[in-house]
Amino acid sequence: MSIIIWLIVGGIIGWIASMIMKTDAQQGIFLNIVVGIIGAFLGGWLAGLMGIGGGDINDGISIPSILISLVGAIVLLAIVNLFRRGRVR
Numbered sequence: 001m002s003i004i005i006w007l008i009v010g011g012i013i014g015w016i017a018s019m020i021m022k023t024d025a026q027q028g029i030f031l032n033i034v035v036g037i038i039g040a041f042l043g044g045w046l047a048g049l050m051g052i053g054g055g056d057i058n059d060g061i062s063i064p065s066i067l068i069s070l071v072g073a074i075v076l077l078a079i080v081n082l083f084r085r086g087r088v089r
Contacts, residue, residue, distance in 0.1 A: 009061060009069075010036030017073035021081065035073050040065075043072020 011029060014036030018024040027035070047068045 005061070006037060007033055009066075010034075010040065012036065013039060013066065013069045013073050017070055017077055020074055021077040023077055023081070035076055036069065039071075039073025039076045040069035041072070042076055043068040043070070046072060046075070 011033040014027075014032035014034065015024070015029075017035060017039060018027050018032060044065075052068070
């Protein structure tokens with residue numbers, strides 16, 4: 001059941017991040033899910049480096065973990081845009 005929740009929340013986070021970065025028209029639902037899940041890992045890693053506790057992966061879904069996942073997804077899309085277009089939108 002947790003994999004289904006990962007996919008749903010990852011898709012929502014990826015979709016919101018792609019709307020913020022204005023790449024929504026280029027991505028489908030699959031890429032939104034991938035961006036959301038990888039962005040969550042990236043955001044958690046960055047938060048850990050900065051000493052911000054976003055919670056453990058087994059703690060469940062919380063507002064701080066969603067915000068950290070969203071920031072990670074936005075950073076991921078910015079990095080992808082930098083390599084694809086030579087600039088961050």
